[in-house]
Structure formats: structure tokens, C-alpha cells
Amino acid sequence: MIDRPSVLTTEIAAEQRHVDAVYARLEELRSGAGEVEAEGHRRAQLGNEGALYERDVLVHQAARRLKALDSGYDGLVFGRLDLHSGEARHIGRLGVLDATYEPLVVDWRAPAAAPFYRATAEDPLGVIRRRVIHSSGTRVVGLSDDLLDPSAAPEGMAVVGEGALMATLARARGRAMRDIVSTIQREQDVAIRAPASGTTIIEGGPGTGKTAVALHRVAYLLYSDRNRYAGGGVLVVGPSPTFVRYIDQVLPSLGEEGVVLRSLATMLTGIEATRRDNAALSAIKGALRMRRVLSRLVWLPVPTAPTRFRTVYGGEVLTLDAAALAAARKAARRRGSTPNSSRGQATTAVLDALWNVSRSWAEPPEHWERAEFDAELRDRSEFREFLAAWWPIVDAERVLRWAADRSRLARSAGSDLRRDEVPLVAASFARAGWSVADVALLDELRALLGKPPKPQGRRRRPEEWEMQEIRLSSDRASARTQVPDDEDDEFSLIVVDEAQDLSPMQWRMLGRRGKYASWTLVGDPAQSAWEDPDEAATAMDAAVGTRVRRRFMLTTNYRNSAEIFELAASVLRRWEPGLDLPTAVRRTGAEPEQRVVSDDRLQDELRAAVVELLADVEGTVGVVTTADERDDVAGRLSGLGAGRLQVVDSIEAKGLEYDGVVVVQPAGIIAESSAGHRVLYVSLSRATHRLVVVTTSADWAEPPADRPDPDRLAEPLSLF
Ligand SMILES: Nc1ncnc2c1ncn2[C@@H]1O[C@H](COP(=O)(O)OP(=O)(O)OP(=O)(O)O)[C@@H](O)[C@H]1O
Numbered sequence: 001m002i003d004r005p006s007v008l009t010t011e012i013a014a015e016q017r018h019v020d021a022v023y024a025r026l027e028e029l030r031s032g033a034g035e036v037e038a039e040g041h042r043r044a045q046l047g048n049e050g051a052l053y054e055r056d057v058l059v060h061q062a063a064r065r066l067k068a069l070d071s072g073y074d075g076l077v078f079g080r081l082d083l084h085s086g087e088a089r090h091i092g093r094l095g096v097l098d099a100t101y102e103p104l105v106v107d108w109r110a111p112a113a114a115p116f117y118r119a120t121a122e123d124p125l126g127v128i129r130r131r132v133i134h135s136s137g138t139r140v141v142g143l144s145d146d147l148l149d150p151s152a153a154p155e156g157m158a159v160v161g162e163g164a165l166m167a168t169l170a171r172a173r174g175r176a177m178r179d180i181v182s183t184i185q186r187e188q189d190v191a192i193r194a195p196a197s198g199t200t201i202i203e204g205g206p207g208t209g210k211t212a213v214a215l216h217r218v219a220y221l222l223y224s225d226r227n228r229y230a231g232g233g234v235l236v237v238g239p240s241p242t243f244v245r246y247i248d249q250v251l252p253s254l255g256e257e258g259v260v261l262r263s264l265a266t267m268l269t270g271i272e273a274t275r276r277d278n279a280a281l282s283a284i285k286g287a288l289r290m291r292r293v294l295s296r297l298v299w300l301p302v303p304t305a306p307t308r309f310r311t312v313y314g315g316e317v318l319t320l321d322a323a324a325l326a327a328a329r330k331a332a333r334r335r336g337s338t339p340n341s342s343r344g345q346a347t348t349a350v351l352d353a354l355w356n357v358s359r360s361w362a363e364p365p366e367h368w369e370r371a372e373f374d375a376e377l378r379d380r381s382e383f384r385e386f387l388a389a390w391w392p393i394v395d396a397e398r399v400l401r402w403a404a405d406r407s408r409l410a411r412s413a414g415s416d417l418r419r420d421e422v423p424l425v426a427a428s429f430a431r432a433g434w435s436v437a438d439v440a441l442l443d444e445l446r447a448l449l450g451k452p453p454k455p456q457g458r459r460r461r462p463e464e465w466e467m468q469e470i471r472l473s474s475d476r477a478s479a480r481t482q483v484p485d486d487e488d489d490e491f492s493l494i495v496v497d498e499a500q501d502l503s504p505m506q507w508r509m510l511g512r513r514g515k516y517a518s519w520t521l522v523g524d525p526a527q528s529a530w531e532d533p534d535e536a537a538t539a540m541d542a543a544v545g546t547r548v549r550r551r552f553m554l555t556t557n558y559r560n561s562a563e564i565f566e567l568a569a570s571v572l573r574r575w576e577p578g579l580d581l582p583t584a585v586r587r588t589g590a591e592p593e594q595r596v597v598s599d600d601r602l603q604d605e606l607r608a609a610v611v612e613l614l615a616d617v618e619g620t621v622g623v624v625t626t627a628d629e630r631d632d633v634a635g636r637l638s639g640l641g642a643g644r645l646q647v648v649d650s651i652e653a654k655g656l657e658y659d660g661v662v663v664v665q666p667a668g669i670i671a672e673s674s675a676g677h678r679v680l681y682v683s684l685s686r687a688t689h690r691l692v693v694v695t696t697s698a699d700w701a702e703p704p705a706d707r708p709d710p711d712r713l714a715e716p717l718s719l720f
Helices: 007-044 049-071 111-118 164-170 186-192 210-224 226-232 241-247 279-286 289-297 322-335 343-359 370-379 381-390 396-402 406-413 421-430 436-449 462-482 504-511 533-544 562-575 599-616 627-637 666-671 676-684
Strands: 077-083 088-092 103-107 127-136 139-147 199-204 234-238 260-263 309-313 316-320 493-496 518-523 549-554 556-561 583-586 593-596 621-625 645-649 658-664 687-695
Touching (some): 007 088, 007 103, 007 127, 007 139, 077 111, 103 111, 111 186, 164 583, 186 210, 186 549, 210 226, 210 518, 241 260, 279 421, 289 436, 289 504, 309 343, 316 322, 316 343, 322 343, 343 370, 370 381, 396 436, 406 421, 436 504, 518 533, 556 562, 556 687, 562 583, 562 676, 562 687, 599 621, 599 627, 599 658, 621 666, 658 676, 666 676, 666 687
Parallel strands (some): 088 103, 199 518, 199 549, 234 260, 556 583, 593 687, 621 658, 658 687
Antiparallel strands (some): 077 088
């Protein structure tokens, strides 16, 4: 007896035929792009500038095309819509036309693909059946159908497979975040395709896909207005280097390579913040009052500045003492805009002071000519050396290191730092390396210090500019990831993840990079650890400007099992009862566990829990501890997990996810910062499958009687 193929096998075979046709067409397009490139090189052999220009254009176009064709290769076709009109529309990672310009695949970002994400049974948008096509490389391995409009289904229309979303969510997580292009949900799609102008705010609880949505939005905006965004640069900012490593494969998997990903610790080229200050210090350093402190600091004489200058002119000795130099410094500052750009004003002020010395004598040498006096002194090496020592060009790092001297910091503090705060802040600048909060201070200092005037260079001929432009645009993608983006770097699109935690000084740092940018801000006020929401909101307003704001709220948690999220939510609600939290959609039957042990058993129990989770889940395991304990815990667990285990502190855990999570000493995590229960909420909502809490006290979830007033806690909800 011959087995009849199942409906699923028949349907898979039919889709495979279409997918094969798409790959065959892709090969033709690849060889076409190769020919364009060869043609470019042939033209360059003519040797004149016009030919070189054409070569650059053609090679650039071909390279872009090839890159686009390669990027979406695996699993290129992932969806199909069967429409009322009878059309079967395939959706994929990129658009492919056949030789007669009929679409074989529609790019997921094109308007024609929108119903794939937006159609529902209540509002089918002309879609009868939506099909998700699962592939492995170029081979179709499965299908998941949704019949959205059964009444319109033609006779014999097959409906096969399980729900695609649930199947995807149940899969084990790897070390890197994946794209969600085949299962984007309706509320997410609306945020992804929101207009570019102004500021788009995407809010939602843990695991609602905010990060995924923000990254897909970048790919969407690059698709819909590539010239503007690829040319002007796109910056994605995340909270920590670990987070940036976690998300850095999503955009390349969507075919976008040229986006700059930075964490708040690595915003400045050449400076990597290696530590975080404690909550009290971060609050001081992040507050706007630091700007006033820094603006005084930059004008103080450098610690090695000479306090006297003596020279001989026309046989007479001219001396400037400390008071005269201080007056000259004041005069230079009045005339200059920033210290580094004011060397000229400083020179003039010193010459004025020297001249005035001669004028104050009982018998001023009347035959001295001012112009001659200036010209001769300016030329002298002793004068130039004095100026270089007295008014040197300084960089931000040196200036902040000098502030490790308490008396120097106190001189700049005005009434902006309390007396007891000065030694704390000064001591932190004396420590090796920089903290994350210092990065924003260094950036502010760079702006306040300014730049020395540029020496005049040779002017370029217009055609040189043109060639330069072409090379720049063709190299831009790779150049942007290699060339330092310094304080001059402006972006046309800035995406900020975990935006609820930015300090006012960090908002200023980003604002300087996006004066004309379109912004996408992603955050969850309930996960906020920042204390002064009003000041942060003001700084955010100043950074993003007053243009139109659009808001989207994501409501479904796709990360956690319902069992795990219920625990995280119940803890947060004990502290802040009125919060609106998302709903988790996936039940696994695995309840989160709490293991209460004595102090001396804590480490053994932690190790046992980690070993157990590594054996139980397929993917990654995370251990979340307090910042103080993190390195010790990592040391004790080293050697376990072969790349599947990561130990992070509770702030670093932001934005990350693992299949299994062990949270160690939750009471310690709460105690670490003033909004510690929110930080714990973040820690408890990192796991997809298993959560184990290892603790020495059973009542960690109970808020203390003197907990902060819930009304005050709710304020950060108004950040956006
Ligand atoms: N539509 C979707 N289809 C498949 N997976 C999804 C979808 N939306 C979100 N996810 C998955 O859910 C998880 C959480 O997403 P993401 O990290 O973007 O959430 P988040 O809102 O930024 O979370 P948090 O605020 O807790 O950091 C990720 O694994 C993501 O891939």
C-alpha cells in the first residue's frame, strides 16, 4: 500500500517550489550585481576623473545590492498571505521581483506586508489565511497557519501547524537576541511603522518586546527613508556593554550593518567606563547641578600654571605677579567662549597686562610702540612657553582627574555641591578608570572646553569634494563603526533603550548628538532606578525638543512564563499597588522556586541551583546578584556552564534574558538603591522558563513598614 502524503507534506512541498524559484532568481540578481561591479572597473580604466567617479558609484551600488541579497539569504521567505482577491502574497526579509517585475517576495517593511502583522480575525484586512513559513537555511521545514476569515476560504484551503508565536516563544534562548520578523504582533507593528518625525515613545512592562520593536523600527526607517537615515547615521544606545553585545546581531540579521550601537559606558571613543558608582554618587553626578560645577571647573588655572611671569623689554624688566595674572585670566575669560578656543584672547590679555605694567611706572617709556611691543613679545619662545604652561589646551580627562583634588573641586562647587558631597565626589575621580556616570561628565567637559581654532588648510577643488562625498557614502557603513564618533558626531535617528534610567547629564550627552534627529525612546517607568524624575524629564525634553510626540504601549509579556511573571509582578505590587503591568501569555507548569538557607549554606545552594538549571534548560542560565557580590559569585561559579552561564549584577541585568535564572539574596538587591524593589522586579523578570530565588531570609518580598510612599514612587511614571 502506498502512503498518501499528509496535507502538511503537500503544503510544504508547494511552498518549497516557490522558495526555490525565489533563490534561483536571487542567483540571477547576484550575477547581475557582479556584472555592474565589473562594468565599473572597466570604466575606471579610462583613467579620467569622471570615469573614476562612475566606477565608485557603480561599485558602491553593486556592493550594496550584493550585501542586501546576502543578508536576507537564510529563511528569506517566512510568510504568505492568501487574500480575498485570490492573490497569494509571499513576505520575506527582502523584496525580490521576477524578470517581468512581478513580486516573488514582498519586503516585510513594505506597506503591502503590513496586513501580515496587523490582520486579526476581528479585522482581517482582506486576508483569508496567514501562513508563517519555517525554514532551515533554504529548506522549508514547517508551516503555521491562522485562518482569519473562514467564511471567505475557498473549498479545500488547508490550515496546518501550531501557532507560530507560541512555538517561537517556547524555543531556548541563545547568548544573542534574535530578530522577530516572522512573528511581530499587531501592537508591536503599529509602533515599528510609526512615522519618523519627532519623538516616538514605546513603553511597556518587562518582556513586551520593546527592545525588539525598537530595533525592527530602525530597520523599517532605514528601508522607508534610507538616504536620510543611512546618510545621517543611526545611533542605538543601551544601558550596558553586556546589553549591547546581547542585541548586536539583530540588525545585521535584518540586513542592516551601518548602525552605531553604544552603551552609556562606551559613548566616547577611547574611554570605556569599567565601573558604576554607588546610588548616592550616581545621583550627584547625574544631576544637572554638575553642569554648573563643571562650567566653573574648566576655567580654573591648570594645577601646574605658573604664578609669575618676568621678561625684559627695551632694557626694562616687566613682571606679572599672581594678582596680575589672575586679572589677565579673568579678562581672557570675559572675551573668550571656551577655554580651548580662547588661547588668542589669553595672549592678548597677557600682552595687555604687560603693557599696563609699563604704563603704571612713574615715567612710562613713551617711545614704546604698542604694535611693535606685541609683535616682539609674541615671537619670543619664553613668552610662547609661558602661555603654553599658563593657558594650555587641555582635554576632558585631565580636567576631571584634577578634580580629585578636594580643594579644587570645592572652588568649582559654588552652592551646587554640599560640603559633605565634595570629598565623596573628589575621591571618586581619584580612582583608577572611569565610572559610567563619569562618561557624561567627560562629554559635558568636552563641550565646555571647546576646541582650539583649526589651522587653515589648503582649499579643496569642487571635484575633489564630489569624489570625497562618493567615497564617504560608500564607506559610511563600515567607517561609522570604526572611526571615532566624537562629540561632533550628529545622528539623524537616535534610539534610546531603557530610557527610564537616563540621568539628566546623560540626556544632555545624547541631546548633543541629536539636535536634528528623530528619536525613539523605549522604556518602562516601573523598572526605573532613577530618583529625580522631574529633572530627568526636563533634561529629556531639552534633548529631544518639542516636536511631535507619539506614544505606544505594549501590553503582552512574551519573555516570561506566566508563572514567573506572576511572582515578579506580585512582588512589585506589594510596594506599588496601583501599577498597570503586562500579561504573560505562556504557561509552562514550572513554578518559580524559593530556597531559604542559612548563611553558611548559601554558596553551596547557589551552586547546586546553577548546576540544576544548566541541566534542566537547553539555552542560557543567568545568575543575578548585588553589585558587591557579583565578582565573588562569578569567581566561585567559574568553569560551570561552558559559555551558557553568565553572572550579572542587578543593574547589569536590565534588558537581558536567560532560559533559567537564579536570583541571589533579593533583600540585598532591594537594599542596594533607593528604588531597589524596582531593580528586583527587573531581576525577577529575566527568565523564560525557570526561576530560582536563593535567599537567607524568607521575608524578602515584604516591603518594610517604613517603605517609601507609593504615591511618591509612582512619580517616575510621568518621565515620558
Ligand atoms: N512578536 C514576538 N515574537 C517572538 N518573540 C518575541 C516577540 N516580541 C517579543 N519577543 C521576545 O520576547 C523577549 C523579550 O523581548 P524584549 O527584550 O524586546 O522585551 P523588553 O520589553 O525590551 O523587555 P525588558 O524591558 O524586560 O528588557 C525576547 O526574547 C523577544 O525576542
